[in-house]
Amino acid sequence: MIVLSRRDLPPLLSAIHDPPARLYLRGTGEPDLLSRTAVAVVGARACSPYGSQVARMLGRELAAAGVVVVSGLARGIDGEAHRGALEARGLTVAVLGCGIDRDYPGAHASLARDIAERSLLVSEYEPGIEPAPWRFPARNRIIAGLCVATIVVEARERSGALITADFALEEGREVFAVPGEITSALSAGTNALLRLGATPLTSAADVLESLGMEPPRAVPPTISEVAASLLERLPASVDELVRSSGLSVAEVAAAVAELEIAGLAAEGDGLCRALARPVG
């Protein structure tokens, strides 16, 4: 375990209105990775499959471009963002609202271990301190403080993720919001942010561009014509694809699996969604 005193805090974090007195670090990552370009990905705990897929995609693509993905280890969006970054073998920092020796939530104990193996878990609280509701908003100021930009993926009205966005705005950092359906309560918070002037996020490249970074040029995976034609019809359920394409269930199912293996689509709660736009 490493303890950073106020003098050793990364510059971005020490620049905020009330920086933490000290920061406890757990994990094998170097402390100076906290000074590298970092982006926060935060959002609802009870998220939709859409939200979790977007969070994972952002985590993966940002980490692949060399950005440190910062989040709060909570269920839902936070966890997916961390997982996406780990998938891309990138760096990710989890900021906890309790002592760094506590795995909270319990369901993310193994995720916390994976993060500690490659990167860092950090907290301003001494080891052994229990999680408490009032510690999470305070934790959010550190998430926002560590990062040059904050992305809110899905948030209800009065969500904790909006507190993180507020801190980021106060410190003059960039805030992105992922647009959602205007009728969905899960997107009420993010859509409200957009109305207030947050930058709409349509792909990880939007963030990289604003940071002056180049997205890594990935070779587009080769997929069959059938799969490519289905990709353009997403989001849709398999039944709807059968109906609109005139193919058999077996053919559609095989093409969807092809898209999933290629990392171009994912299925959640019966609906297939595209994770990237059709190539070409």
Place this chain on the structure above:
Amino acid sequence: MLARAVTFALVGLEPRRVEAEAHLQFGTPSFTIVGLADRACQEAKQRVRSGTLSAELEWPGKDHRITVNLAPAELKKEGSGFDLPIALAILAATHQVPRPRLEEHASCGELALDGRLRRVGGVIAVAEGARRAGLERLICPYEACAEAALAGVEPIGVRHLADAVAYLRDELEPPEFVVGNGRPRRRPLDLAEVRGQERARRALELAAAGRHNLLLGGPPGIGKTMLARRLPGILPPLEEEHALEVTRIHSVAGLVDPDHPLIGYAPFRSPHHSASTAAIVGGGPRLRPGEASLAHRGVLLLDELAEFQRPALEALRQPLEDGEIFVARAAGTVRFPARFQLVGTMNLCPCGARGDPGAECTCSAQRLARYRDRLSRALLDRFDLVVTVPRPRAVELQESSGEASEPVRSRVVAARLRLSAEPPSRTSAADELLTRAVERLPLSGRGRAKVAAVARTIAALAGSDAVLPEHIAEALGYRAPPDLAA
């Protein structure tokens, strides 16, 4: 004066030979039954006495002590099936029935106070015990004739105790009876009534062809249960040996139709989610087969899987693995066969709105996690096919009806033949795709094996000699979603 009649007691499904010995001696009048008889069996005294008098037969005189021993004494005797052998033994002891002739017969049945005979459960198992013991004829209630005949003994169907006595005195020929044909009494539900839901229909067909366990998820009211109930209609009929096995289990549970006892079709059971562990896997004080055994060679539907008590669900893991259930008691262990196909349905979250584009899910993250935690990974791992059924659009509901069950069933029969004759094996291209999928998708070792098995079924249904990459690809679509998988 001593006489004996042979019958069989059931331990689980197994018949054990029991001799009802009646002994008369002079003394203070009394009537005692010994030999570990349970309550129903003790009450035989009243039924046997009234039945004998109603049949206008003689009851031993006022100066007689009657002792009935059910041997072997250490075996527990349960139920009312011992009434007839007890009555016949007493009648033989009083020389109203020829003793040597009685000893050539097995008998079972419950007596009514007016001397008529009532059906009891498990007659087929008793008849089987008689056949194994070398007894060729079984005196049983007339309604149970068809059932007893299935076990290969000659049933002597009697409607009244007086008929049984007349037959044993050679004064009466046993009446004729009809054996059923083994077809279901009611037409099974037809798939033609399901509109849309192409993917779930496909999964149902695959489940039928490959005997895969199937989990249907989705918001309420979209037809998960409706689909699941149509699975028996596309299953092939049972082989003769299996049909007898199934009939025996249902007979012991007292669920056999007297006119059509043979169950030649796949049974379908759907216990309510409040069912206890004993109700599902069997047991209880009388060691009856549970729902899992009643679904042997058929389908066990657990509607609203997540609402079942966890111990009841966990108890299903053993039969899902071994195809049988061992119920252990201090007195010994009883084996119930339970090779069933499991079909589960569940909502995607406790409020039910998840997966429904027209509703908003209000479940908190903790509540959702708790709901999904009710099902252990070990149980979820047993489902080869997991399908999330979306809410159909109004357009689909207006469409004409879907394909009927009959053509689906013929495809299933053909696929099963192919799977048992020479199961298709994977081509190298298919192997390559499977390996790539394991690398790219969250897929465990067991998940890989399940995909391979489902792909084999898909190939067999397609009439292909080999498992091709497209079959693997389709099979991948039925794996458990990451939030349900390990």
